Amino acid sequence: MSVLTNGKSGEEYLVMGNDAIARGALEAGVSVAAGYPGTPSSEIIENLARIAPDAGLYVEWSVNEKVALEVAAAASFAGLRSICTMKQNGVNVASDFLLHLGISGTRGGMVIVPCDDPGALSSINEGESRHFARLLEIPLIEPGDFQEALEMTRWAFDLSEELRMPVMMRSVTRLSHASGNVRFGPLPGAARSARFEYDGPFLDPLTGPMVTMPVPVRHKNQQEKIRKAEAIFETSPFNTYEGPEQPEVLIITCSACSLYSREAVKELGLGERAGILKLGTTWPLPKKLLKSRLAAAEKILFVEEVLPFLEENVMAAAAGFMGETGLKRFYGKADGTIPESGELNPDIVIAALAKITGTQYEPVAHEYARTAQEIASKHATVRDLTFCPGCPHRASFWIIHNVLELDNRKGFVCGDIGCYTLGLLPCGFGTLKTSHSMGSGTGLASGFGQLRRFGMEQPVLTVSGDSTFFHAVIPAMVNAAHHGSDIILALLDNAGTAMTGFQSHPGMPVNAQGEGAVPLDISEICRSLGAAVETSDPFDLEGTERKFLALLERGKGTRVMVLKQPCALSPERKGKKLYEVRVDPAKCLGDDCGCGRICTRVFRCPALVWDRDAGRARVDEVLCAGCGVCSSVCTNGAILREEAAQK
Amino acid sequence: MNDSIKDPFNIIITGVGGQGNVMASRILGAMLSRRGYRVTIGETFGVSQRGGSVMSHLRISKKSAWSPQIPRGKADVIVALEPIEAIRTTAAYGSPESKVLANTRPIYPVQVIAGETEYPSQETIEESLGRLVRWAKFLNATGEALLLGNAILGNVIMIGALSAMEALPFTRADFESVITGSVTADKIGVNMQAFDRGAALLKKQ
Numbered sequence: 052m053s054v055l056t057n058g059k060s061g062e063e064y065l066v067m068g069n070d071a072i073a074r075g076a077l078e079a080g081v082s083v084a085a086g087y088p089g090t091p092s093s094e095i096i097e098n099l100a101r102i103a104p105d106a107g108l109y110v111e112w113s114v115n116e117k118v119a120l121e122v123a124a125a126a127s128f129a130g131l132r133s134i135c136t137m138k139q140n141g142v143n144v145a146s147d148f149l150l151h152l153g154i155s156g157t158r159g160g161m162v163i164v165p166c167d168d169p170g171a172l173s174s175i176n177e178g179e180s181r182h183f184a185r186l187l188e189i190p191l192i193e194p195g196d197f198q199e200a201l202e203m204t205r206w207a208f209d210l211s212e213e214l215r216m217p218v219m220m221r222s223v224t225r226l227s228h229a230s231g232n233v234r235f236g237p238l239p240g241a242a243r244s245a246r247f248e249y250d251g252p253f254l255d256p257l258t259g260p261m262v263t264m265p266v267p268v269r270h271k272n273q274q275e276k277i278r279k280a281e282a283i284f285e286t287s288p289f290n291t292y293e294g295p296e297q298p299e300v301l302i303i304t305c306s307a308c309s310l311y312s313r314e315a316v317k318e319l320g321l322g323e324r325a326g327i328l329k330l331g332t333t334w335p336l337p338k339k340l341l342k343s344r345l346a347a348a349e350k351i352l353f354v355e356e357v358l359p360f361l362e363e364n365v366m367a368a369a370a371g372f373m374g375e376t377g378l379k380r381f382y383g384k385a386d387g388t389i390p391e392s393g394e395l396n397p398d399i400v401i402a403a404l405a406k407i408t409g410t411q412y413e414p415v416a417h418e419y420a421r422t423a424q425e426i427a428s429k430h431a432t433v434r435d436l437t438f439c440p441g442c443p444h445r446a447s448f449w450i451i452h453n454v455l456e457l458d459n460r461k462g463f464v465c466g467d468i469g470c471y472t473l474g475l476l477p478c479g480f481g482t483l484k485t486s487h488s489m490g491s492g493t494g495l496a497s498g499f500g501q502l503r504r505f506g507m508e509q510p511v512l513t514v515s516g517d518s519t520f521f522h523a524v525i526p527a528m529v530n531a532a533h534h535g536s537d538i539i540l541a542l543l544d545n546a547g548t549a550m551t552g553f554q555s556h557p558g559m560p561v562n563a564q565g566e567g568a569v570p571l572d573i574s575e576i577c578r579s580l581g582a583a584v585e586t587s588d589p590f591d592l593e594g595t596e597r598k599f600l601a602l603l604e605r606g607k608g609t610r611v612m613v614l615k616q617p618c619a620l621s622p623e624r625k626g627k628k629l630y631e632v633r634v635d636p637a638k639c640l641g642d643d644c645g646c647g648r649i650c651t652r653v654f655r656c657p658a659l660v661w662d663r664d665a666g667r668a669r670v671d672e673v674l675c676a677g678c679g680v681c682s683s684v685c686t687n688g689a690i691l692r693e694e695a696a697q698k
Numbered sequence: 699m700n701d702s703i704k705d706p707f708n709i710i711i712t713g714v715g716g717q718g719n720v721m722a723s724r725i726l727g728a729m730l731s732r733r734g735y736r737v738t739i740g741e742t743f744g745v746s747q748r749g750g751s752v753m754s755h756l757r758i759s760k761k762s763a764w765s766p767q768i769p770r771g772k773a774d775v776i777v778a779l780e781p782i783e784a785i786r787t788t789a790a791y792g793s794p795e796s797k798v799l800a801n802t803r804p805i806y807p808v809q810v811i812a813g814e815t816e817y818p819s820q821e822t823i824e825e826s827l828g829r830l831v832r833w834a835k836f837l838n839a840t841g842e843a844l845l846l847g848n849a850i851l852g853n854v855i856m857i858g859a860l861s862a863m864e865a866l867p868f869t870r871a872d873f874e875s876v877i878t879g880s881v882t883a884d885k886i887g888v889n890m891q892a893f894d895r896g897a898a899l900l901k902k903q
Contacts, residue, residue: 065731065739172742196763197738229766230727230739310765318769397769414771415793419830426826427789430818431782434714434807437749478749478808648813655808657749673840673849674805 053102060237068200068226069094071233072164075204076134077106079160080239083126084110085119087522088551089138090173091227092166096136097554100563107242112554112563115489115522116141120148120163124217127161128261129245132208139167139178140488144523146183149217153189154263154273156215156256159243160208166222169356170394173224175472175486177392181360184219184334188273190280191219191334192289195309197231203289203331205236210283214276215256221333223356225307225394277335284332285339292344294326300407301348302327303341303361308354308395315400319410333361338368345369346376350407353383356395382407437478440658441619441676444471446589447543448479449654449684450614451512454599455482462510462603464541465499467492467524469516470550470618471543478655483514490515490523493540497527500536500609510603514541518548518556520573532580532609539602540582542573542613543589549618577611589614590629592683619676628677630692634668638689641666646686654684701867706759708768709866711856712787713779714805715752718853721880722777723754726857728876729868730758740766749808751783758866775865777856779839780805781823788830797833799859799900801852803840835859837899843892851892858896870897 055074058064066074073095076084084103086096100110109126113119116137123135137145142165149163165180184191192207194200203220211218251258254268263269284290294301294316302325304312309329316325328344330337345351353362362383369379382388388403389395398414405412415423438445448471455462466472466483467490475483485495496513515524520542531538547553555561555568562568574584585602587595595614602610617624642648650668651661658674659681661667668690679692709726713719720741727737740755757764773791776798778784784800792798802820810817818826820836827834837859843851854877861868870893877889 063731065727065737198763225740225766228741230724230737230741231763231766232731232736307766310763311767314765314769396767397765401769414769419794423789423792423830426829427786430822430826431786431789432807432809432815432817434749434751435809437808439716439749477812651811652813655812657805657808657811660806660811661813671806673803673844 053098055098056102056106056238058235060235063232063234065230066197066233067094067228067230068197068222069228070098071197071200072204072222073098074233074235075201076162078201078236078238079205079208080132080242081134081208082108082131082242083123083133084108085113085122085133086136087113087116087119087141088548088554089141090551091168091224092136092138092164093551093554095164096563097552103564110563112556114557116145117148120145120152123161124152124157126245127157127159129247130159131243131245132160134162134164136164136166138174139165139180140174140176141165142180142183143178144489146187149183149189150187151263152217153187154266154269155261156273157211157217158215158257160211161217162204162207162211163217163219164222165219166224166227167357168224172394175468177357179358179360180219180221181333182358185364188277189217189219190214190277190332191221192331193221193306193333194226195306195329195331197226197229197233199289199331200226201233201235214280216273216276221306223307281335281337284335284337287332287337289331290337290340291329292326295323296347298324298326298348300325300350300352300404301344302352302354303330303365304328304354305330305333305361306356308356308400311395311397311400312354314397315404318397318401319404319408319412321404321408321410324408325404330361334364336364336368341365341368342372342376345379348379350380350382352388352403352407353381354389354395354400354403357392359384435478436473436476437655437657438470438473439619439676440656440674441678442470443545443589443614443616443618444474444479444543445656446592446616446678446680447541447614448474448482450589450592450595450599451541452480452482454596454603455510457600458510458603460508460510462512465492465495465513467513467515467519469519471514471516474514480653489519490527493524493527493531496538496540497531497534497536500531500538501534503537511538512541513538514543516549517542517544517546517558517573521557525576528577528580528582528609532582536609537607539610539612542611544573544613544615545618545621546623547618547621549621553618553621574611574613580609582609582611584611584613586613586615589616590678590680592680619678627697628675628695630677630679631695632670632675632677632679632682632690632692634670635689635691636665636667638687639667640687644687650681650685650690654681656681700864703758703865703867704774705761706757706764707866708773709756709758709775709777710768710773710787710791711754711756711777711779712783713752714783715750717752717779718850719752719754719779722853722857723756725873725876725880727756729872730866732872732876733867735760736763738763738766751786753787775799775860775863777860779853779856781820782818785823785826788827792830794830794832796831797863797865798827798831799856799863800827800834800836801839801856802836803838803852835900835903837896839896842895842899846888846892846895851888854889854892855896855899858893859900861893862897862900
């Protein structure tokens with residue numbers, strides 16, 4: 052049962068932006084959907100996968116974004132409609148194929164949906180996928196609200212089929228992970244059947260082979276398609292204008308920023324002075340439309356996230372027709388009116404617009420704001436990110452940190468992408484010393500592992516989650532093994548793509564649609580590369596530490612320590628305690644113990660708190676997940692654990 | 699039930715990851731959507747399960763979708779599932795006219811657990827919020843939820859209390875209808891109990 056398939060045409064539903072995108076794809080008759088999990092994009096594939104068997108779709112979590120795009124492209128080549136989703140940095144991974152796909156073209160409508168994360172709310176970068184559209188010469192569209200998220204998705208498939216090229220539809224966190232009322236359209240009837248035609252004339256887009264050669268011919272053809280897209284965009288209903296015909300300030304905006312802009316104009320009461328040109332088609336730019344709007348305004352304000360994509364491209368276009376429109380004054384990121392990084396919000400746009408128009412705005416009285424600020428900074432401590440109660444990563448980093456301290460050669464750990472990236476913070480005892488892209492921990496370790504010849508004597512370690520291992524660690528491991536890099540990979544296997552919501556990956560016996568799949572064994576893969584592989588349970592601090600030290604002392608070659616323990620929030624573990632844990636008040640000596648409060652000062656589990664009044668540790672029974680690891684941390688045996696009754 | 703709310707009416711549900719914040723905002727959104735309002739919900743989650751503050755911004759309007767982020771000073775009601783999140787959110791989005799409904803059960807930031815900083819007492823929290831808003835009520839929602847067998851029900855208790863504030867146009871029947879479609883049949887009863895408990899607790903104050 053899902054509103055995606057049960058929702059009736061013409062009815063309105065309160066749905067997430069990602070659901071609106073998924074419904075739009077269904078209304079367009081999508082057959083194949085593929086992606087790699089990444090916030091804020093994951094729900095599109097997740098929710099399509101749930102209905103796939105009934106709706107007659109094929110939906111997969113691919114091993115990485117590049118393969119996802121290839122899987123989706125294959126469907127398009129066979130005449131089907133397909134969608135491919137990813138978070139912003141996934142586009143970097145997929146971009147090599149996308150470069151070539153833009154040239155070869157597509158057949159069935161194909162839409163690539165990157166969901167960017169301005170402000171890095173759930174990311175370790177603020178990557179912009181929009182520049183790829185210009186760089187790789189494919190059309191880019193951006194929905195401005197929830198209704199458009201559905202309608203533009205549906206239209207994007209038609210557009211792709213008309214142009215015979217992939218269309219990029221970029222979303223952002225504040226659309227994908229926000230909800231609004233959306234009116235559904237009709238679902239189509241019979242699905243298309245798949246067939247790959249390849250023996251027509253070499254250059255025939257519908258029956259020839261799908262290739263990029265001859266490049267001079269096909270690249271020129273690709274650029275003709277972009278010009279055609281521009282002509283279509285000139286009259287697109289997704290480019291809207293609201294405001295006076297001769298505005299003093301013209302706001303040019305797109306995506307969620309159009310909602311902030313609308314709110315700013317209303318809040319400041321500038322409906323008579325400011326107009327909003329909301330662009331839904333952001334590459335190629337509809338230059339004629341821009342020219343007519345620019346001609347009617349004096350001041351132009353660009354409101355967009357994150358990089359000045361519209362700002363720079365509109366200014367470049369404007370330079371071409373300045374003779375006809377007259378000189379304009381531009382405001383945006385270049386002159387500091389709008390911040391150059393981070394997420395925007397209504398207040399930022401209000402402040403920018405107030406400055407340009409000389410309007411006074413004070414959201415609350417000055418004195419109130421000062422008091423509020425004072426109270427918040429005194430009493431509302433900003434919460435440091437931390438591992439959840441019962442998280443196996445806390446135990447794993449405790450072990451790795453201790454092993455490196457015992458080894459005492461200044462060994463270090465290269466980090467990777469997942470919840471365990473937090474291993475660089477106090478919650479992971481500051482264990483990680485690098486943090487970049489998916490798989491780059493092992494790639495960096497592979498390089499560090501070659502530096503003995505230059506005098507580096509530090510042990511080199513890296514970590515990877517189970518999903519990350521398949522995504523991008525395997526090539527780095529192959530490189531390390533082949534070149535004999537002296538490294539240890541700690542494989543933090545928590546049985547799923549945990550950070551984004553337990554999506555399946557190739558190590559699991561189940562696929563995105565919940566059907567049986569061939570599970571690939573990470574240990575066996577590593578052994579096949581010639582690596583020495585050990586396996587341990589990180590909740591067994593002492594035993595794992597011993598095995599880890601032995602592996603470290605071996606010194607040479609590519610070694611792997613698989614630390615297996617399911618995520619505390621995983622369906623198999625959530626709400627099920629292994630142990631009932633409590634602090635024995637008679638044994639906990641508190642500040643008199645001499646332990647220096649290692650349990651709370653260092654171990655820092657949110658569920659093991661320090662009771663100031665009693666001067667002792669205490670387990671918060673609401674938060675405790677019952678992993679029992681803290682009982683191994685207490686030096687005085689004061690934290691007791693008893694096996695919990697299994698529900 | 700109050701059917702003549704200002705437009706847009708702005709609600710923030712705030713708390714810490716794992717408290718059922720997102721679920722609460724969706725239930726509230728669904729109830730108001732059923733009443734014919736256009737609802738926009740902005741949610742911040744992702745790393746939220748990992749000890750971070752979580753906020754849902756709800757904009758309720760008869761006319762249109764609004765920005766998924768509420769401007770500073772424009773929150774009409776703040777529902778806090780955690781006490782210092784009530785302070786943080788009110789300081790950023792509140793005004794003297796905002797109404798604050800706060801759970802009294804703390805979830806300590808790890809810096810407090812590590813002894814690097816202190817967590818304010820309930821008296822300090824009430825006194826601080828008293829300086830920021832004219833209307834603030836506190837209830838031990840987590841404690842009451844534990845009596846019903848599960849701490850997570852604290853979010854439904856807070857929704858029940860919100861209904862008793864009569865600031866918003868939804869009824870017990872709206873809640874019953876939405877919760878029936880959101881949880882398994884065996885959980886409907888306890889959710890209704892939690893809702894009623896929250897309403898009763900607020901009325902007692």
